[in-house]
Amino acid sequence: MSSSQIPPYTGSCLCGSIAYEVDHIERHMAHCHCTMCRKFHGAAFATFGEVRQDNFRWIRGTEFLQTYIASNGTMRQFCNQCGSSMTFKASQGQDGIIEFALGTLDSELKLHPDAHIFVESKASWFELNDLLPKYAGGRDSDKEL
Numbered sequence: 001m002s003s004s005q006i007p008p009y010t011g012s013c014l015c016g017s018i019a020y021e022v023d024h025i026e027r028h029m030a031h032c033h034c035t036m037c038r039k040f041h042g043a044a045f046a047t048f049g050e051v052r053q054d055n056f057r058w059i060r061g062t063e064f065l066q067t068y069i070a071s072n073g074t075m076r077q078f079c080n081q082c083g084s085s086m087t088f089k090a091s092q093g094q095d096g097i098i099e100f101a102l103g104t105l106d107s108e109l110k111l112h113p114d115a116h117i118f119v120e121s122k123a124s125w126f127e128l129n130d131l132l133p134k135y136a137g138g139r140d141s142d143k144e145l
Contacts, residue, residue, distance in 0.1 A: 009107040010059075011100070013084035018061035020086075022100065026050035028139070029102065029113040031132075033122035040068075040076055041085055041101075044126040047113055048088055048099035056098060115139060 008021040029049045037046035058065070066080040073091025078084060088099040102109065116128055120136040128134060135141050 009105060009109065011104040011106050013061070013064075013079035013082055013086060013104060015079065015082035015084075017064045017081045018079050018084070018086060019059045020100070020104075021057050021059055022049075022051050023055040024051070025109075025111060026052065026097070027114070029111060030115045030117045030139070031113050032117050033126075034118035035121045036070060036072075036074070037088075037118075038121075038123060040078075044123045045116070046085065046088075047102045049102050049111070050097055050099050053096050053098055056100065 007023050009023075009025065010019065010021050012019040026049070029047070031045045031047050033045045038044065040046065061079070064079050064081050065077050065086065068076045068078065070076070075087075075089045075091075076085065077087040079086065084104060085101045086104060087101070090099075102113075113132065115132055116122075116134045117138055118136075119128065119134045122128070133143050135143055
């Protein structure tokens with residue numbers, strides 16, 4: 001299946017050891033600026049898409065998945081060969097929903113992130129200059145101006 005014939009969407013880690021498929025991406029996709037995402041990705045922010053667990057499947061390399069559980073109970077999975085961030089699960093998130101790093105997609109994606117979240121802890125050297133809604137914390141927090 002070519003990358004323009006989707007779903008399913010396909011993705012993989014940097015070294016190709018791990019691969020996955022996604023049948024349907026949920027409507028929320030965000031750039032997360034929390035300190036943990038910045039540190040885990042080594043970037044100004046991480047961009048995640050939401051997917052129901054029954055619409056996400058590993059197709060190769062689960063033996064290379066490593067899980068990091070942070071002090072706040074969030075779980076982050078990454079490739080133990082190349083370090084690519086793969087998934088995120090909130091400690092008190094929606095049941096049956098996981099988030100996956102959109103940067104790992106190999107398929108074309110016509111959807112776009114719809115918000116910036118946790119901007120209260122964004123990198124001081126990064127300027128937000130797009131028109132997406134900006135939330136101080138998660139989506140349930142007040143919007144920033």
